[in-house]
Every structure is written in C-alpha cells, then in structure tokens.
Amino acid sequence: xxxxGIAHESGEVTEELASVAAxxxxxxxxxxxxxxxxxxxxxxxxxDRERCASAVRTAAEEITRRLGGRRPTDPxxxx
Numbered sequence: 001x002x003x004x005g006i007a008h009e010s011g012e013v014t015e016e017l018a019s020v021a022a023x024x025x026x027x028x029x030x031x032x033x034x035x036x037x038x039x040x041x042x043x044x045x046x047x048d049r050e051r052c053a054s055a056v057r058t059a060a061e062e063i064t065r066r067l068g069g070r071r072p073t074d075p076x077x078x079x
Contacts, residue, residue, distance in 0.1 A: 005060075006053045007034075016041055020053045022060035029072035035059045 010018040021036035037052045044052075064070070 004053075004057075006057060008053075014038075018044070018049075020049065020056050022053075022056040022069065023072055024060045024063045024067065025069040027068050027070065029070050032069065033063070035063065058075060 005022055007021045010016070013019070017036040017038050018041040019036050021034045023031045024033040024035065026032040030077055035056045039048075039052060
C-alpha cells in the first residue's frame with residue numbers, strides 16, 4: 001500500500017494482469033473490504049492506470065462514507 005492509499009500489483013497474482021485496490025474502512029477505522037480493478041497490463045496505458053487508481057480510491061471513500069466508516073487515525077498525529 002502506498003502513501004496515497006492505493007495498492008498496486010503487477011503480475012503477482014496472474015501473469016500479464018495488474019491490479020489497483022483501495023481499502024474500505026468501518027466505523028472504528030478498521031479495514032472492512034476493498035475495491036479493486038484488474039486489467040491487462042500490456043494493453044493499459046499509464047493514464048488509464050491512473051484513472052483506475054482514482055476510481056478505486058473514490059469508490060472506497062464513498063463506500064466508507066455510506067457505511068459510517070472513517071479512516072484510521074495516525075497515532076503519531078494524535079498525541
């Protein structure tokens with residue numbers, strides 16, 4: 001998972017396919033689900049990959065909101 005909240009994989013699950021995913025959080029900030037898109041790596045431009053990443057992030061944020069969820073707090077920032 002990157003700092004932007006998107007997980008990326010390239011050929012790790014299935015050769016020639018790649019995925020992007022984002023986490024959905026519950027009311028306590030715990031992971032409850034994820035949203036992912038898988039695509040053919042060779043046929044997907046960098047711009048399309050970024051659109052996919054944006055789409056999963058937006059969907060995960062909306063599902064989190066509808067569940068009454070929240071992002072976890074960073075202990076380093078709550079002292």
